[in-house]
Amino acid sequence: MVNSDTLIPRREKRGGPARERFERLYEILRRRICLLDYPPGMRLGEEGLAAEFGVSRTPLRKVLARLESDGLLQSIQGVGTIVTDVDLDALAQVYQLRMELNELIGRLSPVPPNAETLERLRALHRRSRDLAADPRPRAFAELNIDFFHAVMRLTDNAPLRDISERLFYQTSRIWLKYLPKMDTAAEVEVFSREIADILAAAELGDLEAAGHIRRSHISMSFTRLKRVAQAG
Secondary structure, three states, X not given: OOOHHHOOOHHHHHOOOHHHHHHHHHHHHHHHHHOOOOOOOOEEOHHHHHHHHOOOHHHHHHHHHHHHHOOOEEEEOOOEEEEOOOOOOOOHHHHHHHHHHHOOOOOOOEOOOOHHHHHHHHXXXXXXXXXXXXXXXXXXXXXXXXXXXXXXXXXXXXXXXXXXXXXXXXXXXXHHHHHHHOOHHHHHHHHHHHHHHHHHHHXXXXXXXXXXXXXXXXXXXXXXXXXXXXXX
């Protein structure tokens, strides 16, 4: 069952610019896919989604087409629109590119963190410490998504932000696939240290260091995930 707090508020569905509604619907469906509310292999019915969100099929199809271009959905003739599966080996090159892109955060149009950005990072660190007391895969995945967006506030380079976001969401489901086979508590501790280190770098205004820290943690995370995948 999908939580009601992920739905578009009624006032937002009926009002507001069409582009804003499109982006909101896209973000909701993408988040559901990446939190496995829509698991791999699930068929997304246009009629049901259109009724749920109070939209016509034309804008909905545009959203689904964008998610397909992101690699999260696949349109199969005679079957419909299916949620894609995630395979670590197939995503190896995506992880490699993500590592390189993260080093650019502090060099391409860096944005000195303001009070709001710093407070977001502090709040995420508090969440990570709370999660350590009760490590849950879904909460880990939600924290991972929110942390990504907080880090992206450190650069104003639009192409870097766009491609980083697309690649992040291609890989984010990997955690929910493999965490049940891992030491979730240990992974939460590692993640909490990463957030703390990037927060410290942001507080110093050293965004290049933040990018290097992020790159290192992505590299180590990918190595740990590969070991779990190879162990079966």
